[in-house]
Amino acid sequence: MPSCFDEINVTEPSLKPVLEKVSRGERLSRNDGLALEHSDDLHAICGLADCVRKRMHGSRVGYIVNVHVDYTNICSSGCRFCAFGRSDKDDDSYLLNSNDITVRIPEGVDEIHIVGGINPDLKLGFFTGLLSDLRDKFPDAVLKTFSAVEIQGLARRENLSISEVLKSLKDAGLGMIPGGGAEILDPEIRSEICPDKATADEYIDVHRKAHELGIPSNTTMLYGHIEAPEHRIDHLLRLRDLQDETNGIIAHIPLPYLHGANELSERAHPQSGILDLKVMAISRLLLDNVPHIKSYWRALGIRMAQVALRAGADDMDGTIGQEEIMHEAGSDAPRSLGPDHLEQIIKDAGLEPYRRDALHRPIEEVVK
Amino acid sequence: MLDVIAGKSGVCDRLDFDEAKYCLSGNSDIWRLGRLADEYRNRLHPPERVTYQVDRNINYTNICTSGCRFCAFSRPPGHPEGWTLSVDELIPKVKENLELGGTGILLQGGHNPDLSISYYIDMLRAIKARFPTIHIHAFSPPEIVAFSKFFSVSTEDVLFRFIEAGLDSLPGGGAEILVEPTRSRIAPGKCTGEEWLDVMRTAHRLGLKTTATMVIGFGECIDERAQHLLKLRELQDETGGFTAFIPWTFQQSKTAMENEVEPLGGLDYLRIQASARLILDNIAHHQVSWVTQGLRLGAVALKFGADDFSSIMIEENVVSSTGAGFTTNEVEMCRIIQASGYNPVKRLTLYQNILHA
Structure with a gap:
């Protein structure tokens, strides 16, 4: 054979x-x-x-019934690839309170994914209060909230260490850290695309500290803007080194830069799906110690996301619900997909869907 | 079976029905299939070249008696949202197309029973009189069949009179799935598959070149997909009149079939693109359908047998009425072709300026 x-x-x-x-x-x-x-x-x-x-996961591809809530678009970072962030003086800026957020979350979700801008007005109490409210109302859902960049910003504003902030968040119900904010982990590229964001070292450090406290995380890489192939490879190797050290990364998610209403488009790599598939495949091949590679349909579009399931990805992310960041960046994909539709896409790729939780544990065998 | 298929060289040693079905089925490995299609494409065309066109789709009416269940563009006669362009409204669109670098127009419309044959003749003459260099790629076979019925003349006479008035070539639209039972289920009011093929045969005999298309995702079976491609191959053997083939997947949003069939994914599209290259060994050019699949997946299709990025389509109304249409411009399209590893070469409608390997 x-x-x-x-x-x-x-x-x-x-x-x-x-x-x-x-x-x-x-x-x-x-x-x-x-x-x-x-x-x-x-x-x-x-x-x-x-x-x-196939060697790692057989024919099984995961998906999750989840919801994304973006709690604020007020952001001091001013990243040049972003169409979501606003100043607090903009008419369309917003901040959702705990009640606004809870009413947006449907019953029965297995993961609540919450991220937002670096909003200078928000203190630790906002985040811990939100987490404990969510834990009370949705005890069965994993709270996957606040990217490394938000946590780093909060620690700086509160003059606390990263570990202190993470401990408070964990005590309030934080289950996992989402992967956002990695962009490209290279100082020169960051100085061009996101000069006022947490540094590459700071991003890695938040994930390391989280892993040390038993909080697992996902990681991401935003590609297809002005980075060179070397930057992508070094980014992946940096994540691989961290994983060797901590083993806390559950899934890695390559994110294509979307040519929407933002400043970088003219200089960015053209939108070729060939790059999307190469990056997906190389992520799988280099990150030999990261269990899962995610094909994030919200950014790739449903069609490309399905093809990516044959280029190394073993996960389709989730049903998502309302999501603003990729939408504002010009994503063509719908904002939400039903579980049946996600399962069909996976089956049409010749693979077997299973519904999972945030930590990629099967919720039940849904292979039909 | 892919090993057997890999050993075939096309034309004199071609895929049979079972091999065609194997390519089209989900059992064949998508990357090996893509590699075979890519290798075959590179035998026919310079590997580094990808052609594209600048043209404009002009739809002259949305009034249509066909009532195809997959269409979100047409309106039945008498419907308040129905419209028809006058010749005076068409001329500025052609002018704008030329100003934007367009070399041709694609002119198609619904089957509108209220229009006379002189509407079409006048339209063709007026365009050629004003813009003698423009290539008029117009009227898919279902329109020609409908005109023949409306005007009680043969399809050959319709074509003959249109050629005299300035028609340069025929688009391959309206093929959908040429085979029964799917065709009657999705397009009961449209010309049959045999009529579609007959119009193309006649057009080729009268010296017109045409393209050919295929739409998958209506719930048709693999047998029907294979038969569709083999019928095109057979006619091409007979006439040699097809310049290009364009496959895509059904966009069901806002159509009567929206809740009837599941949308096909990117893998289905890549599979039909690659299989078609291997099966349709006698049609030189295979185009990407980025307008339905998006630019990202369109670029991937270049590795699955396609050698042409289609047109930038300065105006497109039919796919966009499903809400699924993508848009681009010449600069962006060329950058995508280059970033995908190819040299973009601007072509004319019938590839007249392109040398073949």
Whole structure:
């Protein structure tokens, strides 16, 4: 019986050692990552990532019944790729209180994903109060809230250490940290696209501290703007190093830069799905110690997200409900998908859907 | 079976019905299938070249007697939202198209029983009189069949009179699924599959080149998809009149079939694009349908057998009435083609300026 890897026909000599390493389960080097980035052999790269996904997860692809709430669009960061952030003086700026947020959350969700801008008026009490209200009202849902950047901003405003803030949040009900705010973990790129945001070191540090306190997290990478292939590879290797150290990353989520109403579009990489699939596949191949790679349909669009399930991803994220950030950035995808629709997309890719919780534990076997 | 298919070289050694079905089914590995289609495309065309066109879709009326259940564009005769463009309204659209670098127009519309044959003849003559260099790619086979019925003349006579008035080529629209039982279920008022093929045969005999299309996702079975492609291949063997093939997936939003069938995903689209390249070994150009699939997936299709990024479509009304239409411009399209690893080459409607390998 030939293995999945034997079926892959590599046309470029530079990829042959990569194929051999991956098929033997060996770790890829920075140079291997760059060889993948510089190759045009999309079929081999994606086929290889598909084999690795199959080796790790069989034919199972997860999805979650969840809801996203973006509690404020008031943000002091001014990131140049963002169409969501506003100043508090803008007419369309908003801040949702705990009550506003709870009424937006439907019964029966398994995960509540809450993120927002770096709003200078918000103190620790806002966040802990929100978490304990949510824990009371939705005891069965995992509270996956506040990206590393928000937590770092809060610690700075309160003059507390990251660990102190994380402990207070955890005591109030925080279950997991979402992956947002990583962008590209390179100081030069950050100085161009998000100069006033938490630094790369700060992002990594919040995740490390969270893992040390037993709070798992997801990670992301925003690609397709002005970064070079080297930046993407170094970003992934930085996450791999952290995972070797802490083992706290549950899922990694590649996020395409969307050419919507924001400043970077003219300089950004054109919107080719070839890059989307390569980044998805390379993420799977390099992040050998991260269990899950997520195909985030809200950013990729439903069609590309399905193709990405054959390029290394083993998860479709969730039903989402109302989501503003990708929507404002110009996403063509609908704001919400039903569980039946998500399952159908996964089945049409020849894979078996299972409903999971925020930590990717199966809720029940929904394979039909 | 992909190993057998990989050993075939096309034309003299072509895919049979079972092999076609295997490609089209979910059992074939998508990356190996894509690789085979990519290799075949690279044998026919310079690997680094991707062609595209600048043209404008002009829809002259949305009034239509067909009542196709998949359509969100048309309105029945007498409907308050029905409209028809006059020749005077058309001319500025053609002028604007030329100013934006367009070399051709795609002219299509509903089957409007209130229009006379002179409406069409006058329209073609007026466009050619004002803009003699513009290529008029107009009237899909279902329109020609409807005109033949409305005006009680043969389809050959309709085509002959249109050619005299300035028609340059026929678009391949209205093929949908050419095969029964799906065709009657989705488009009971439209010309049959055999009529569609007959119009194309006649057009080719009269010296017109045409394109061919296929839409999947109406709940048709794999057999029907394979038969559709084999019927096109057979006619192409006979006439050689098809310049390009364009497949896409049904956009059901805002149509009568919205809740009847599940939307197809990106993998289904890539699979039809790649399978079509391998099965339709005798049609030179295969176009991406970025307007239905989005620019991101459109770029991926270049690795699945397509050699042409279609047109920038300065105006598009039919797909966009489902709410699913994407838009672009020439600069963006060229940047996407380049970022995908190819050289963009602007072509004319019938690839007249493109040398073949």
